[in-house]
Amino acid sequence: MQTPKPALVAAVLDLIRKARRARQDHRQLRAxxxxxxxxxxxxxxxxxxxxxxAAAPSNAPYSRARCAxxxxxxxxx
Numbered sequence: 720m721q722t723p724k725p726a727l728v729a730a731v732l733d734l735i736r737k738a739r740r741a742r743q744d745h746r747q748l749r750a751x752x753x754x755x756x757x758x759x760x761x762x763x764x765x766x767x768x769x770x771x772x773a774a775a776p777s778n779a780p781y782s783r784a785r786c787a788x789x790x791x792x793x794x795x796x
Contacts, residue, residue: 741770 748756748766756763 745770 745766748761748769751759753763761769
């Protein structure tokens, strides 16, 4: 039997780390109150989409959507 290649082992360990981090993030966001989520500009229904975006490859282009803070700064006074 051949020994596993180091790149394969590293890839598997990376997947395990990412899955563990996603579960941790999910638990943390679910534990937040509505007010805490609102302060972040996030609705409870948006949590799954946020986590799936976080799981996207690191070389993926960033979203061009404006965050709530940018929208407030752009509003005329």
